[in-house]
Amino acid sequence: MTSIRTLSQLSRDGLKRRLGSEGIRLRVPPFVVHIRSPIPVVAQGLYQLYGDHEWLDDDTGFVDFHVAVQPRRRWFRPLCVFEFDGFQPFTPLACGEAFAFLEWGLNWCVTGHCHTLLTIHSAVLEKNGRVLVMPAPPGSGKSTLCAALMLQGWRLLSDEMALLDPQSGHVVPAPRPVSLKNQSIDVVRRLAPDAVIGPVARDTLKGTVAHLRASDDSLARAGVSAPPAWVVFPRYQHAAPLNVEPRPKARALVELASNSFNHHVHGRTGFEALAQLVDRSQCFDLQYGHLPEALAWFDALEAGA
Amino acid sequence: MGAAPVLAHLDRSADFVVKVWADGAVVYDEADGSLQALNPVAGEAFQRLLEQPGLSPTALGRLLLQEEPDAEDLRLVADLLREFESLGLWERAPA
Numbered sequence: 015m016t017s018i019r020t021l022s023q024l025s026r027d028g029l030k031r032r033l034g035s036e037g038i039r040l041r042v043p044p045f046v047v048h049i050r051s052p053i054p055v056v057a058q059g060l061y062q063l064y065g066d067h068e069w070l071d072d073d074t075g076f077v078d079f080h081v082a083v084q085p086r087r088r089w090f091r092p093l094c095v096f097e098f099d100g101f102q103p104f105t106p107l108a109c110g111e112a113f114a115f116l117e118w119g120l121n122w123c124v125t126g127h128c129h130t131l132l133t134i135h136s137a138v139l140e141k142n143g144r145v146l147v148m149p150a151p152p153g154s155g156k157s158t159l160c161a162a163l164m165l166q167g168w169r170l171l172s173d174e175m176a177l178l179d180p181q182s183g184h185v186v187p188a189p190r191p192v193s194l195k196n197q198s199i200d201v202v203r204r205l206a207p208d209a210v211i212g213p214v215a216r217d218t219l220k221g222t223v224a225h226l227r228a229s230d231d232s233l234a235r236a237g238v239s240a241p242p243a244w245v246v247f248p249r250y251q252h253a254a255p256l257n258v259e260p261r262p263k264a265r266a267l268v269e270l271a272s273n274s275f276n277h278h279v280h281g282r283t284g285f286e287a288l289a290q291l292v293d294r295s296q297c298f299d300l301q302y303g304h305l306p307e308a309l310a311w312f313d314a315l316e317a318g319a
Numbered sequence: 320m321g322a323a324p325v326l327a328h329l330d331r332s333a334d335f336v337v338k339v340w341a342d343g344a345v346v347y348d349e350a351d352g353s354l355q356a357l358n359p360v361a362g363e364a365f366q367r368l369l370e371q372p373g374l375s376p377t378a379l380g381r382l383l384l385q386e387e388p389d390a391e392d393l394r395l396v397a398d399l400l401r402e403f404e405s406l407g408l409w410e411r412a413p414a
Contacts, residue, residue: 262340262342262343263340263342263343264338264340264342264343264344264345264356264357264362265343265356267338267345267354267356268345268354268356271354277352278352281349281352282336282347282349285336285338285347285354286336289338289345293338
């Protein structure tokens with residue numbers, strides 16, 4: 015049996031050195047990414063959150079995305095830029111946001127360039143071979159729910175995008191750290207005091223941002239795609255009682271399409287893949303104000319109650 | 320009662336894909352990638368028109384109702400066709 019090399023086999027200093035020079039090649043399923051950055055918080059984030067990802071110590075293999083987070087200026091509000099193939103698609107951000115910038119930049123790489131799969135802005139988890147798709151706008155509590163479900167034993171496929179194979183209709187895993195914002199960081203800390211949360215970036219456009227490490231199981235089965243079974247549109251409302259309504263399939267399809275980054279690229283095939291996803295899924299609107307109540311509902315849903 | 324619109328062969332029928340469920344339907348227009356959500360009866364009607372372009376309103380009403388449509392039914396069918404027209408899903412034949 016061949017064992018893979020993981021990033022955790024590098025020391026923290028070794029990782030920092032490599033990132034600042036030739037960079038590291040990391041398997042971030044289903045992609046391979048080459049990352050460079052001399053900024054310490056990027057090394058810290060990768061060390062804490064990507065330790066179990068495969069480190070490809072071979073500079074000859076194919077790489078999907080060459081990215082870097084580089085310092086823009088050292089003094090007076092130090093800034094950093096995200097680079098993709100040397101191109102800088104975004105305005106600079108504060109250096110303290112460098113790791114979050116890497117995460118956001120990787121999301122952009124996938125949604126902007128991966129068109130063999132349909133990409134849908136959504137959290138995605140799996141349990142017992144059935145996939146839960148949760149599309150929702152920012153502020154809906156999607157990532158908090160996603161993190162809590164993962165900590166409760168659901169397998170994380172992604173907290174940011176569903177990668178739908180239009181041929182098989184299965185969702186392809188892309189497990190990466192879960193992005194937590196503002197109060198949800200403390201919610202998750204209370205829920206799982208031992209959970210690994212990476213660098214905290216404050217005063218970003220999204221408020222305070224930190225990332226939660228993907229579960230071991232999610233990474234171990236990153237090669238295992240699965241068919242969708244549920245589409246749930248969550249909405250957090252402070253202190254609201256749990257309220258679940260079936261969502262008409264037609265409305266679910268239109269909403270999924272509006273959350274898709276590239277169904278138009280696939281034309282008719284893309285529409286049919288989204289329609290098939292809806293066809294084979296139960297669709298719900300979920301309003302929740304108490305996380306434990308929502309988690310219990312998901313467990314009952316999965317158990318078929 | 321106004322005259323029902325004359326149905327024409329839908330030249331763009333190949334552009335459309337319609338997905339119908341019991342609780343509604345969605346039409347995809349391949350020409351511009353747009354989606355239109357329709358209520359169940361509109362979805363059913365549009366699917367019939369795609370399957371049989373050139374249906375008269377009476378024939379369409381008959382297919383939807385599985386019985387002979389009365390004047391009120393025909394008015395509702397005409398409303399549906401006007402809705403399809405306003406959504407760009409249907410075009411009348413030039414006179």
